[in-house]
């Protein structure tokens with residue numbers, strides 16, 4: 001067994017080093033490094049267990065092991081889960097290294113027939129993975145990382161992680177009607193929607209596809225798009241290009257349409273389209289001065305669909321593993337300096 005994270009933390013506490021720096025490094029790389037005699041060694045980890053909490057979290061989320069290690073995922077509670085590497089999305093994007101299964105019969109749970117899943121990591125590399133029921137590729141929702149590093153290595157070598165841009169759906173969504181800024185009489189609003197680059201469909205349990213999904217309509221509601229979107233008031237799901245919002249109170253409204261995988265997880269960055277409209281009481285006149293079709297000042301008109309649209313949002317962030325290596329080097333330097341001072 002490797003050194004538990006808590007022991008690593010205790011160890012760094014005993015060192016007379018800038019603790020913040022060391023802690024940042026540990027967090028960044030998932031607690032892989034022990035510092036001794038001025039050199040940096042990877043904690044040797046043979047077989048490890050990742051627990052899946054009843055609330056759908058991989059614990060630990062990020063784990064580092066040495067080649068040849070077997071990791072076993074064990075759910076607690078009755079929720080079904082999968083352990084699926086990022087490249088296994090439909091259609092596959094890059095290497096589909098491991099996948100515990102894509103159907104209800106193969107999902108693992110603390111109370112089902114399959115209570116664990118194991119995979120042996122022979123090759124160095126960075127493996128991002130997710131749960132088909134509660135997460136998505138690219139580190140969204142229930143997701144985690146396994147880093148396989150040869151003992152003594154300073155930075156991950158071997159297979160690079162699946163590029164997050166490659167696993168993100170190349171999809172854009174748009175609203176055909178109502179027009180941005182429109183005034184609608186009554187408390188029922190029919191919304192016509194469209195999606196470029198994907199099929200709108202009823203969810204298929206267990207599939208996380210880059211080319212199929214559905215709409216989540218958020219009316220005057222903000223939800224955390226970095227986690228699975230729950231069926232809360234203000235959220236309407238639509239598996240077709242027509243959705244009806246019921247019991248809409250009179251007044252101004254903001255509608256955000258969010259594209260999600262079948263499991264209601266939003267790709268990152270989210271794929272959205274937002275418009276504003278006003279409703280008036282049934283049979284009544286629009287309030288004086290209310291917009292009637294033309295967008296109010298300051299609100300951009302909804303663009304017509306364009307191929308590739310929102311799916312091409314740039315992601316210029318430094319790859320996390322390079323940033324992590326930077327943290328490691330900084331922390332190592334801090335420790336060496338502290339030891340010289342001691």
Ligand SMILES: [Cu+2]
Pocket residue numbers: 056080081082131132133134135142
């Ligand atoms: Cu899950």
